Amino acid sequence: MVLVTVAILTAIVVDFAYRVRIDVQVAANVRDRVRAYYLARSAMNLSRLVLFFQGQVDRLTGGVVKLYQLIPIESDLAKALTSGELGQALGTEGSELPGGFGPFTGSFHAEITDEYSKINVNALDSITSIAAPVAGQILALIGGPRYAPMFEEPDADGQYTTPADVVLAMHDWIDADTTQDSFNPEVLAADPFSQSLVFTPGTAAEDSRYDMLDDPYQNKNDPFFSVDELYLVRGVDDDFMDAFADKLTVYTDPALLLNITSVNDPVMMLSLLCLQPENAALCTEQGLPQLLEVLSLFFEFRNLMQLTTFTVPNKDAIQAFFQGLGPSFSPYFLKNLAPFSDTFSVAATGEVGEVAVKLRAVLKNTGSGQEIIYWREE
Ligand SMILES: [Ca+2]
Numbered sequence: 001m002v003l004v005t006v007a008i009l010t011a012i013v014v015d016f017a018y019r020v021r022i023d024v025q026v027a028a029n030v031r032d033r034v035r036a037y038y039l040a041r042s043a044m045n046l047s048r049l050v051l052f053f054q055g056q057v058d059r060l061t062g063g064v065v066k067l068y069q070l071i072p073i074e075s076d077l078a079k080a081l082t083s084g085e086l087g088q089a090l091g092t093e094g095s096e097l098p099g100g101f102g103p104f105t106g107s108f109h110a111e112i113t114d115e116y117s118k119i120n121v122n123a124l125d126s127i128t129s130i131a132a133p134v135a136g137q138i139l140a141l142i143g144g145p146r147y148a149p150m151f152e153e154p155d156a157d158g159q160y161t162t163p164a165d166v167v168l169a170m171h172d173w174i175d176a177d178t179t180q181d182s183f184n185p186e187v188l189a190a191d192p193f194s195q196s197l198v199f200t201p202g203t204a205a206e207d208s209r210y211d212m213l214d215d216p217y218q219n220k221n222d223p224f225f226s227v228d229e230l231y232l233v234r235g236v237d238d239d240f241m242d243a244f245a246d247k248l249t250v251y252t253d254p255a256l257l258l259n260i261t262s263v264n265d266p267v268m269m270l271s272l273l274c275l276q277p278e279n280a281a282l283c284t285e286q287g288l289p290q291l292l293e294v295l296s297l298f299f300e301f302r303n304l305m306q307l308t309t310f311t312v313p314n315k316d317a318i319q320a321f322f323q324g325l326g327p328s329f330s331p332y333f334l335k336n337l338a339p340f341s342d343t344f345s346v347a348a349t350g351e352v353g354e355v356a357v358k359l360r361a362v363l364k365n366t367g368s369g370q371e372i373i374y375w376r377e378e
């Protein structure tokens with residue numbers, strides 16, 4: 001009886017100890033998650049502060065100082081400023097600050113991107129002088145040779161889509177009518193700045209794109225609210241979003257093109273250059289190596305200028321730089337560029353132990369402060 005009792009007790013104790021270990025781990029994870037969440041909030045708040053000052057600086061400098069690119073939102077920097085010798089020198093050592101900022105567990109960082117450095121898909125239903133170049137730029141972006149394999153495979157429903165099909169499906173998703181427009185990418189490629197209509201109303205039903213799906217749905221016939229909404233458009237899948245989601249936006253003014261001074265993504269700049277009819281020869285297989293070389297020179301020039309003067313080249317300096325080396329921008333294109341940036345996306349991450357919390361937001365600087373137009377916790 002003693003042996004049996006001891007055996008049973010041992011089993012119970014082992015089980016109990018195991019459960020307690022799990023409970024402790026769960027509690028630690030919950031604690032770390034709360035910490036990570038608030039670290040991410042800290043990164044978000046610091047980003048909002050930087051963007052607030054960005055708005056002030058834009059008013060003074062015309063937008064050539066990109067504070068959000070110059071100031072890293074990074075906990076190591078915050079720690080360095082509030083602890084150690086630097087903290088002592090600045091008088092900001094953690095323990096002396098109310099709330100004890102500085103000596104915390106974990107880390108945070110944030111990345112800020114100007115939404116005006118992206119293409120607004122809602123502009124596909126804008127006035128022709130904007131819709132045509134935007135359609136042309138999306139085509140130049142997604143139709144690049146490196147993405148060709150993406151359009152060679154059928155999607156989950158066995159349908160094939162071309163880059164032009166995707167652009168047209170995006171347009172039909174937002175335009176008010178319910179018939180498939182006709183769209184001629186060749187005419188667009190010849191001159192995206194002509195005032196002729198790029199999308200003309202057709203007769204076939206738009207919803208035929210989604211009628212045959214297992215879960216059929218209809219076009220929205222209204223602007224996109226979020227970039228993720230693109231998943232509903234025919235031809236857009238995970239591969240497409242992995243490649244292009246960070247280059248597309250729905251939050252900027254659809255009556256303007258992007259702000260070229262904010263573009264520091266070579267793929268984006270390449271699509272802008274290849275949108276210009278005057279650069280057609282450079283955007284062929286033969287011309288591309290030369291164009292890529294010019295692009296890398298441009299970004300060296302931009303980075304060096306930002307490093308030494310804290311400013312980036314304005315649109316005239318960008319045009320002058322490229323013109324000196326061959327490619328150029330059409331005056332119609334330059335005329336319609338956004339002259340300002342007031343909308344930014346922030347991806348803020350807080351990490352404690354193995355737990356990470358990510359917050360995403362889109363913020364808009366307004367005359368009276370800052371508006372949050374998108375917020376998501378991951
Ligand atoms: Ca429609």
Ligand SMILES: [Ca+2]
Pocket residue numbers: 171172175177178179180181206
């Ligand atoms: Ca339509």
